[in-house]
Amino acid sequence: MTDSNASNSVETQKEFIVRLANVVGDGLLCVSIAMGIETGLFQTMIDLKEEHKTTQEIADAGDFKERYVREWLGSQVAAKIVEYDPKDRTYWLPSQRYAVAGTVKASAMIMAVPNLCAAFFDVAKCFKKDGPRGVSYDKYADFDELMAGMNQEFFKDCLIQSFLPSMPKLHQQLQDGIKVLEIGCSQGMSTRIIAQNFPNSQVYGIDITESGIKEAQEKATEAGLGNVHFIVMSATVLPSDWSETFDYVFVHNVLHDLPYPMKSLHEIMRVLKKGGTLSVIDTATYSKLEDNVAKIPTFARKGYVLSMMNSVPTSLNNVDGAGLGAMWGREKAQEMMKAANFDIISISSIPKSTSLHYQCQKM
Ligand SMILES: C[S@@+](CC[C@H](N)C(=O)[O-])C[C@H]1O[C@@H](n2cnc3c(N)ncnc32)[C@H](O)[C@@H]1O
Structure with missing residues (x-):
């Protein structure tokens, strides 16, 4: 069967x-x-x-x-x-x-x-109407470590080798030296890899989780990287003096987890320079349950569980959090990017990943 x-x-x-x-x-x-x-x-x-x-x-x-x-x-x-x-x-x-x-x-x-089940009983309590709103990241065991393990293949084997070169103009700009921002960088593996390979560029990584940023900074210091900067910061409100600062914003499997994704998209739009690029990498899912079940049945079996155990409760842990969930789907993703006035230049699948790349531009 x-x-x-x-x-x-x-x-x-x-x-x-x-x-x-x-x-x-x-x-x-x-x-x-x-x-x-x-x-x-x-x-x-x-x-x-x-x-x-x-x-x-x-x-x-x-x-x-x-x-x-x-x-x-x-x-x-x-x-x-x-x-x-x-x-x-x-x-x-x-x-x-x-x-x-x-x-x-x-x-x-x-x-x-076991990582996600560390929060099993906390998530269970959230189901009740009078239960807690959601669950904080620190209830999970080694969550940052888990993310690093899951994405290492893409970050180490594709990011520099094929993903960034697939955008030739941006690739040249990275070599010449531009300002890059990664939102929700966790332990900063991708942020460091970009910084290491493009020494003329300045690369910033932000995340709400202190433990992830601490680890990210320690590894950057160990590697002697002077062009990478890690900051504990929420993607909901970025610093007011960052307007029109960045040439490239990179968001890997984060948007659906954010408590206020629409606000964050507006903030990304604000901090990007005119003509700047936004790469949103997110699950290659569909917005309708029936499409996920019919078109990506194997991923759907796992994806809804991962989403129920982590994406939804961590997002809903914030007042009026969106709780989009990891299975939010490409239709909803495009709708939100367009609502934030981004031009979607292309949508492509990514090798060694079950995600889609939405390449967007600030016109
Ligand atoms: C699924 S993980 C992805 C981590 C990393 N980008 C990767 O792909 O391995 C989602 C990340 O978003 C971060 N995050 C959640 N809410 C955030 C917020 N409001 N502002 C900034 N980062 C946030 C989490 O701490 C977590 O590191």
């Missing part, structure tokens, strides 16, 4: 119960995989290079307690991720399964489960 036909086929009660049981099994397995990533157990197994080892040998190799390792290995063998030989009670991780923890993005996607 595929994602897309599950709700259309005539499913019996018995079949539905089996499907639910599988959901529970996969959900719990996800927790165990996340445990293997968080503790470093998968890395220990990878370092052992398919050598067949006992629970004690694996525990010793990674400095773990054997009893915990044994239980974890049980779950991994049952899930057919780790292999087991009952003859000598040894375990190994086949190399074709190293991806379980061997790629940053895969690990980050798995880690989204």
